[in-house]
Every structure is written in structure tokens, then in C-alpha cells.
Amino acid sequence: MSGTSRSFLGKGPTFRLDVAYAVWWNLALITVGSLIVSVGVKSLAVPHELVAGGVFGLASLAYYVTGxxxxxxxxxxxxxxxxxxAWFKVSRRFFIYSAYATVxxxxxxxxxxxxIPVKNQLYAAVASGVITGFGAGLVLRSLGSNGGLDVVAVHLFQRFNIGIGRxxxxxxxxxxxxxxxxxxxxVIIASLIMVFITAVVVEQTLSLFSQRKVVLIISKLADAISEDILTQLRQSATxxxxxxxxxxxxxxxxxxxxxNVQLKKLEEITFTRDENALFIVENTFSVIGSSFSRRKIY
Incomplete structure (x- = not known):
């Protein structure tokens, strides 16, 4: 497979409303996410002396030691x-949103x-990881961060392409x-379990509304299928x-x-036109540009 022919990508009609850069949307994500994070830490992690990851984990450890x-x-x-x-190395907008998240x-x-009356330490670690990860993921979907290590991690990723996870x-x-x-x-082992679950849930939360399916359709009736995609799904193609x-x-x-919602309809469109078509689906974490989500600029 090589080369490109005529393309409809990004030229189909779209009714998507991009709110990613709206102030009210970012503040809403940060406020709700921060509330969830604080509940996960205060109600589950701290009562069992669990050490969360990042700067909040360092703060928790300092509290356990000094009181x-x-x-x-x-x-x-x-x-x-x-x-x-963050003010000098990332951006002022990133600084303001991240500062708001921390406050x-x-x-x-x-x-x-x-x-949250969980008495078993392991159960508390699992529950705290799920709750905290979901809240942190909501904040990271904004143009800010949870503060702390996120600030340094975002800068290193933008400047030197060093993975945030590393x-x-x-x-x-x-x-x-x-x-x-x-x-x-x-306690250390339980904390590691909590941090691992937190990281997994953060990733799932970040991809919750961003996952897409890349579909390749090989058919003698590709022209007719493309017209159905444009008219029935109101979706572009290439x-x-x-x-x-x-x-x-x-x-x-x-x-x-x-x-995911459109995938089954696309399958129906394809095989209604050509029952011998080859329908290939690949997962993709994120699609940026055209009529999809805009590139995040901190």
C-alpha cells in the first residue's frame, strides 16, 4: 500500500464543539478532579499511612515523620x-491552572x-488508587496539572521528550x-500497589474520550462505501x-x-455494500487535528 489518492479527510461536515480551551471547562475539570483527589488521599491513603506518589507522597511522608x-x-x-x-519554563496559563489545582x-x-470506612490496608490502597487516579486524570485533561511533579514532568517532556512516566x-x-x-x-508494598493502580486509572481516564478506531476498508465498491460514510455517518475518509x-x-x-459508537454502523455500511469487503480495525490512543481534537498547547 503506498501513495495517496483523492482525500476527503477533514472536509466532511462536523458539528463538534471544541471546548478544550474554554476557561470554564478547564476550571470545571480541575475543580471536580481536585475534589476527588483530596477525598481519595484524605479518606483512604492518609488514615492507613500510605504514601502516594509524587510531591503529595513526599508531603505525606513528611507529615508522618514530623506531625x-x-x-x-x-x-x-x-x-x-x-x-x-512553571511560570518561567512552561507558560503562564499552565502556571495559573496548575496553581488553581493545588490551591x-x-x-x-x-x-x-x-x-470512607475501609479497615483493610490493601483494600484502602486499591480504593485510593482508583479514586485518586480518576481525579488526577480529570485534572490532566485540562490545560493545567495537579501541580507538584507534573510541572517538571511536562517541561521535560516538551523540551527533551523525556516520558512523563519515567x-x-x-x-x-x-x-x-x-x-x-x-x-x-x-505499608511500602501497599503504597506501591496504590501508585500502580493510580497510574493505570489516570491513563484510562485520559483516553476515555480520546480513543478512536482507525479503519481500513479494502473493497471493489470503496467509492460507494465512502459516499455512505459521508452521508450516513457525516464522517470524512481518505x-x-x-x-x-x-x-x-x-x-x-x-x-x-x-x-466506538460509530464503528458498528460503519461495519454495517461496509458489508451492506460489499459482503466480500475486508474490514480492518486498529486502536489508536488519540487523533489530533482536522475535525477531531485540537493539539494541546500548555
Whole structure:
């Protein structure tokens, strides 16, 4: 398969409303996410002396050791130099949204108490990981961050293409090695489980509304199928030049990108036109540009 033929990609009608850069949308994501994070940490992690990852985990460890202030306020103080870094190295918008997230998390932690009576430490680690991961994922869907290590991780990713996960892995490795001098091994293991679940849920939350399906359709009736896609799905498509290894003939290969809801309808359109068509589906994490989501610029 090589080359391109005539393309409809991005030219089909669209009714998508892009709110990714709207202030109200970002503030809503950050507020709800920060509330969920604070509940997950305060109601589950801290009562069992679990150490969350990142700067909040460092703040929790400092609280367990000193008993001075609370993890929320220690986290706020530790974030001050990081926010100065964000102001000069990332962007002012990123700084403002991230600062708002940290202030919101601190206030929610101090003034909102939602008891979650989980007595088993392992169950608390699992529940805290799910709740905290979902809240952190909501915040990261905005143009800001949860503050803390996110600030440094985003800068390193933009400047040097260093994966955010690698930054967290290195920091958390050092954090848990230091925790061994203060906390029992069982607590460290439970904390590792919590952080692992948090990371998984964050990834799932980030991809919740971004996942798409790339579909390749090989059919002699590709032209007719493309017209049905445009009219019935109101979705664009692109023709690629294909060359059959067996038939030794050129033919159009239709490529389009759809969401999970549209996929079954696209399958029906394809095989209604041509029951001998080849229908290939590939998962993709994110599609940026054209009539899809805009590129995130912090």
C-alpha cells in the first residue's frame, strides 16, 4: 500500500464543539478532579499511612515523620518553587491552572471530609488508587496539572521528550527507598500497589474520550462505501492507493477514523455494500487535528 489518492479527510461536515480551551471547562475539570483527589488521599491513603506518589507522597511522608502541619499544607509549600519554575519554563496559563489545582486540592483536603470506612490496608490502597487516579486524570485533561511533579514532568517532556512516566518512576523510586527508613515494608508494598493502580486509572481516564478506531476498508465498491460514510455517518475518509499482491491490480483502500459508537454502523455500511469487503480495525490512543481534537498547547 503506498501513495495517496483523492482525500476527503477533514472536509466532511462536523458539528463538534471544541471546548478544550474554554476557561470554564478547564476550571470545571480541575475543580471536580481536585475534589476527588483530596477525598481519595484524605479518606483512604492518609488514615492507613500510605504514601502516594509524587510531591503529595513526599508531603505525606513528611507529615508522618514530623506531625507538623497537614499533608495538604506541606504539599502547598513544596509546590511554591515548582510553580515559579512553571511560570518561567512552561507558560503562564499552565502556571495559573496548575496553581488553581493545588490551591483547590489543599482547601478541599482541609475543609471537606467524606469518611470512607475501609479497615483493610490493601483494600484502602486499591480504593485510593482508583479514586485518586480518576481525579488526577480529570485534572490532566485540562490545560493545567495537579501541580507538584507534573510541572517538571511536562517541561521535560516538551523540551527533551523525556516520558512523563519515567520522571515519576525515578522520583517515586527515591521516595519509597527513603520511606523504608520510617515505614514498615507492608505499608511500602501497599503504597506501591496504590501508585500502580493510580497510574493505570489516570491513563484510562485520559483516553476515555480520546480513543478512536482507525479503519481500513479494502473493497471493489470503496467509492460507494465512502459516499455512505459521508452521508450516513457525516464522517470524512481518505483513499489510499493499494496494489493487490495476488491480483496484481491497483485499487483504492478506504481509510477513516471513527469512535466506538460509530464503528458498528460503519461495519454495517461496509458489508451492506460489499459482503466480500475486508474490514480492518486498529486502536489508536488519540487523533489530533482536522475535525477531531485540537493539539494541546500548555
Amino acid at each position: 507538623v502541619l497537614s499533608p495538604g499544607w506541606i504539599n502547598f509549600l513544596l509546590n511554591i518553587p515548582l510553580f515559579l519554575f 483547590a486540592t489543599t482547601l478541599f483536603y482541609e475543609f471537606v471530609t467524606i469518611p 520522571v515519576y518512576l525515578l522520583f517515586n523510586t527515591l521516595l519509597y527507598c527513603g520511606s523504608l527508613f520510617r515505614l514498615p515494608l507492608d 483513499f489510499l492507493k493499494g496494489f493487490g499482491a495476488y491480483s496484481r491490480r491497483e485499487q483504492n483502500v478506504l481509510m477513516t477514523v471513527v469512535n
